[in-house]
Amino acid sequence: MHVDTLWSNVHLMTLDGEGLGVLRDAVLAATDGRIVHVGPAGSDAHLQPTTRIDGEGRWISPGLIDCHTHLVYAGSRANEFEQRLQGVSYAEIARAGGGIVSTVRATRAASPEQLARESRPRLLAMRAEGVTTIEIKSGYGLTLQDERKQLQVARALGEECRVNVVPTFLGAHAVPPGREAQEYTDEVCEVMIPAVAAEGLAEAVDIFCENIAFSPAQARQVFDAARAHGLAIKIHAEQLSNQHGAELAAGFGALSADHIEHLDDAGIAAMAAAGTVAVLLPGAFY
Structure with a gap:
């Protein structure tokens, strides 16, 4: 599956479920300005990103x-x-x-x-x-x-x-x-x-x-x-x-x-x- 951008080596606050919905050592992918994939490291094997970004352990949260x-x-x-x-x-x-x-x-x-x-x-x-x-x-x-x-x-x-x-x-x-x-x-x-x-x-x-x-x-x-x-x-x-x-x-x-x-x-x-x-x-x- 093609995606525009894939961020790896990041920690996510998804706000899913109780609390902040923290997902550590994760990946996130987006296409046309919309998030299309969120998951743990390794869950992105099926993705083909145009751009890869190493998050270097940073946090990503909703705006x-x-x-x-x-x-x-x-x-x-x-x-x-x-x-x-x-x-x-x-x-x-x-x-x-x-x-x-x-x-x-x-x-x-x-x-x-x-x-x-x-x-x-x-x-x-x-x-x-x-x-x-x-x-x-x-x-x-x-x-x-x-x-x-x-x-x-x-x-x-x-x-x-x-x-x-x-x-x-x-x-x-x-x-x-x-x-x-x-x-x-x-x-x-x-x-x-x-x-x-x-x-x-x-x-x-x-x-x-x-x-x-x-x-x-x-x-x-x-x-x-x-x-x-x-x-x-x-x-x-x-x-x-x-x-x-x-x-x-x-x-x-x-x-x-x-x-x-x-x-x-x-x-x-x-x-x-x-x-x-x-x-x-x-x-x-x-």
Whole structure:
């Protein structure tokens, strides 16, 4: 049997069965970019590879997936990290004009080229660690033009860096300065989501449901708009308090509920019943 490439003298993590599915001293073969053979050393006698690669005892695993990132943005909030280490809370920083809004200012001011230039090293670093599929959220534009810019840069970087990018529209990440939450929610639902869906810029819609962001009623409004335009649903929920956002999102068949430090038993049960994935983000919490 002809194959394009055969790797020998490798250890594999197949994820088959229990645990990692470790297979030591193994061979792996691929044709047309697809794996066609996995087995112990010596199981490849019937294979005729165009290229043979000695793995020299290295490990091969499936590509890693990062299902929650805000990779495309401009600026830095290193000073806020220092504040957090000194005990200042996330909410206090946000109320003082920092947090999400700080990054919004820098991202709005950046050209697409600058945004790509600043974001590219982050994606390449993740690829070097074995990440082959990555979700990238918008949410640092908070206008249709700037949200569109983030999503377009995310897709372009995925193609350039040969990483599978799954873009998510997070227009409801924060209430823009000078706007009212309900007024802005209406714009997200009536203007932004239809445009993003029509242009094929995102695969899902996310919202930050929290006492410093959007209410459960506003989250429901966003979910209704996402569903009407054929987009999947995600939520930032129960990060700072229990707003029952995860339970609400599960009722819409959400792909995931993320953060969830304050999730209660009812939210857990609703997510389990719906198959909504629980995404933990300890780096953000600490």
